Amino acid sequence: MTLTTLAALGFAGLAGFAALVQLALIAGAPWGALTLAGRWPGALPMRLRPVAALQAALQMAMATAVLVEAGLVALRLPGWCIWASLILTGVSVGLHLVTPSAAERRLWLPILCLMMICGGIVIIA
Template sequence: MELLFVSIAAGILLLIVILFQLALACGAPWGSIAMGGKYPGRFPNHMRIAALLQSLLLVLIGVIIFTRAGIILSAYLDWSRMAIWGVVAYSLVGSILNLITPSKWERRIWAPVVLALLACSSVVALSA
């Protein structure tokens, strides 16, 4: 039951970030709270494409978490045992970057989200 709860929590966190990235890709003027605030306002086209690609990567991360938790794609459970550690590493790097970013709003908004995702993905990775 705990694994299901943690996986759903991770899925909700991922959904929030995916929606944010998709909004950036569609031209939302929130660049000051992403990518260290390097592109305040609307992202330039190349960064909008990057935000779209980030969304796709986050969907894959969700698939890995849900597969490792035994919720979907049971045929890939063995593969997910390795892949989940990539998710943990990605979350760790993301946590560090969001904690050291020059954007104070990025630190305030996204650091807690990515730290929570790190915690969730670690629990899933360490599950039996």
């Protein structure tokens, strides 16, 4: 298995984990402190669950873009999709550096940094 393949699968696995957490939040998991700056401890209010759905869909779209770029998924996507995925991940890193939620920062910052590294490997390979 090549480094590019491993990096793409790593990015997709981490994005999949993030999407599963968002789906659990939609279902009412009491993990509100791990998202949206930790403003809603416990279960997310119903009005915010569509935000979690959007985040889950975005994570899966980003994973797909990385897998396509690595040649692991046979779809045709514009070349900018991989760059958009990395830019969004980079913005997320920045936001998690300044989040007031220590729990959110401890969980997501390492994951997002690993996603940046994996996505970067896919782009330069």
